[in-house]
Amino acid sequence: MGERKKENIKPQKSLEAEESIRGSAFDTGRAAIFIARDGRIEFANRATCWIFGYSLDEVVASPLEKFLSREAAAKILRQDFASSRQPGESDSYELMILSKNGREIPVEADVAEINYKGNPATLIILHDGAEQKKLDKELKDGLEKLKKTFGALVEALNKLVEARDPYTGRHQRRVADLVRAIAIEMELDLKVADGLSLAAMIHDVGKIAIPSEILNKPGSLTNCEWGLIKNHVRIGYDLLKDVEFPWPVAEIIYQHHERLDGSGYPRGLKEGEIRIEARILAVADVVEAMSSLRPYRESVGLEAALGEIEKNKGILYDPAVVEACLRLFREKGYELKEDYK
Known part of the structure; x- marks a missing residue:
């Protein structure tokens, strides 16, 4: 040209x-x-x-x-x-x-x-x-700082729960560790695992509004008392729904007592209506709760807890989540943590 x-x-x-x-x-x-x-x-x-x-x-x-x-x-x-x-x-x-x-x-x-x-x-x-590149680094550093801030907030909330009810605080910490292990076993994104672990750390935060004499009552609960207990998920959701976490923390907490067959609470969600994070939290919650000592009952043991999720695999609990949880305990030597202090 x-x-x-x-x-x-x-x-x-x-x-x-x-x-x-x-x-x-x-x-x-x-x-x-x-x-x-x-x-x-x-x-x-x-x-x-x-x-x-x-x-x-x-x-x-x-x-x-x-x-x-x-x-x-x-x-x-x-x-x-x-x-x-x-x-x-x-x-x-x-x-x-x-x-x-x-x-x-x-x-x-x-x-x-x-x-x-x-x-x-x-x-x-x-x-x-x-x-x-400088802006990208500043953004990355800002996000890391924000994650630490959210982590500190969650830790503070857990300590608040723990101060009122040490059993629930310890339960939340053990569940947080287990859900992360299950998420990684299922090869979910690490960001999902991080958000899920954080949600699990405060999944029972709504129980701060439940009288301790009901939470730790030995024996059977009345219908009214059971209704108060079940309301803790809604209380937790309402407490956190306006906090702009990088993860759907409030919704995970809201759904963690839902079951695949629709028999859970508070909304009776079924199968695909339930987030995968909440399905994982549901399994970990049951395993830790059943295998741990409570003021109102003895522990039924880990094997009984694993038998519960295995028996209800595909009915109440997500099959893939149950299989991942069973592999962790039966094949990979996972153990519920005992001390977080």
Whole structure:
């Protein structure tokens, strides 16, 4: 292709399209934005000039290869692809640009095909790669800090429960460890396992509203007392529903006494209506509760607890969850933790 004359392709400020861009957010924003056609730049905003280190007159009408390596320019223009980029189609790349002083600058480029002045053109938006990595790190650090904050909140709530009822506090800690082990055994995402463990740590937080003489009453409960006990899931849900955890903590707590056949409470949910996290929590809750000593009864033992979930596999409890739990105890040597102090 022969050398094209600058005056034939350089945009004129009198043109309507140019006037609509100059002075707009495209021209005043921090991201470098430019438009190329036939391998040359037809429009560039101020940030483009700043990042390249050239004046506007030096940028507009110049070939892309003045600012990018030949390979990077070919990638942006899709010269090495079997098919061209279609209007509205976009790509993202990590590139190195060449500034006027010869410095290579890492950038992230968003590239799309557009219509500019009635003809097909390529829109390129450059973001400072180093700045983006810094922002990504700050975001990651912020999320980690947020997770620690949520963890501290959950720990505080558990200690509140534990101070009022040591048995429930210990139960929640042991269940939290078991649900995480089951989730990992089922090869669920670690983020799911983390959220589930956190929910399990406070799954009985609603019991702080139940009189302790009912919680620890030896012998049978009256219908009224049993109704109060069952209400702890709703209380827990109401307590946490407005806390914006990164996981559905309140809903997991709300569902952990639901059963596959619809016989659970408080909503009588069935099968697919119950979250997988709540299905795991249901199994772990039963196993820990049955195998542990309570003020009002002796422990029935671990094997009896495992027999309960095995007998009701597919009826009350999710089969995959039950199988994972049984493998942990019977094949992989898992043991309920005894001391968390």
